[in-house]
Amino acid sequence: MTNPLAINSLSAKHRLVMSLSAMSTLGNSLLRRLPVTGPIRILLAGMAAGGALTVSALAPALAFDFVGGPPPQMNTSGMVSDKVGDLPVRWNTGGAVWSTNQSAMNTFFGSGSITDRGLEGGLYRSGWTSEEVRQGMTKTYSVDLMGVSRFLYSDAGVKFLKNQTTSYFPYWGMTSTSVQALRSAIMADAADGQISSATIMAKLPTNMRLADTCGTYTGAQNVCDQGACKPGTGQCTSLFSWYVFLPACIQANQVLEPVAQARPAQPMPQQPVRGLW
Numbered sequence: 001m002t003n004p005l006a007i008n009s010l011s012a013k014h015r016l017v018m019s020l021s022a023m024s025t026l027g028n029s030l031l032r033r034l035p036v037t038g039p040i041r042i043l044l045a046g047m048a049a050g051g052a053l054t055v056s057a058l059a060p061a062l063a064f065d066f067v068g069g070p071p072p073q074m075n076t077s078g079m080v081s082d083k084v085g086d087l088p089v090r091w092n093t094g095g096a097v098w099s100t101n102q103s104a105m106n107t108f109f110g111s112g113s114i115t116d117r118g119l120e121g122g123l124y125r126s127g128w129t130s131e132e133v134r135q136g137m138t139k140t141y142s143v144d145l146m147g148v149s150r151f152l153y154s155d156a157g158v159k160f161l162k163n164q165t166t167s168y169f170p171y172w173g174m175t176s177t178s179v180q181a182l183r184s185a186i187m188a189d190a191a192d193g194q195i196s197s198a199t200i201m202a203k204l205p206t207n208m209r210l211a212d213t214c215g216t217y218t219g220a221q222n223v224c225d226q227g228a229c230k231p232g233t234g235q236c237t238s239l240f241s242w243y244v245f246l247p248a249c250i251q252a253n254q255v256l257e258p259v260a261q262a263r264p265a266q267p268m269p270q271q272p273v274r275g276l277w
Helices: 004-033 038-063 102-111 115-124 131-140 145-151 155-164 177-190 199-201 239-253
Strands: 089-093 096-100 168-170 208-213
Touching: 089 102, 089 115, 096 208, 102 115, 102 131, 102 199, 115 208, 115 239, 145 155, 145 177, 145 239, 155 177, 155 239, 168 177, 177 199, 199 239
Parallel strands: 089 208
Antiparallel strands: 089 096, 168 208
């Protein structure tokens, strides 16, 4: 299903393209039907050619204008699809750009097989062995949905989410929607009282990118590792290391209500025994 936010963001440009297409069609139609010559013919020819060329030039830009994720992907039938949420990582690091889809991640989590070059590179840079990443990302943690909600919607929780998405965020909305995207995935995963890195990733509502571009984004994540990573290695900055530690941080920061303590029973006041009369 097409992301409604994507439709809203594209509507103005789509209207522009439709207008340009109509201008091109009108120009061609008038050229064929009217016996015009000279400057008028040149004007109509310009309308036809100009509209067509502008639409052609805008097409690549429109492909990138999806709030939910990267440009439309070609599926196996050769048709363009704008399905969002199926690309948990678009590696945008330096000169390398590659999208790793959820299917490749599921295969890795299930069997350990690495079938995607972006996944292979990410594991290599993680600072851990691929099996350590696999075990870490499939480990489950018990949480309380309301406790997770209280934390993620608090000021401290919003600050945490911003800190956790410094270079990893929705493909199009980027940091302006990163808090909502990550919080949505965590909340959806916590609904059954269990969370893991793998299932948080699978619940992402949009396609995500890991950005390292022009010094604005470094590609490094603020790994919530509780001092467990090895300084100077990918364990402290890599995306997969960040994923490994994320559920434990959520579990540790959930805000649980104190358990109500039963009040000690109070002795009954001594009353003189009275008869029934």
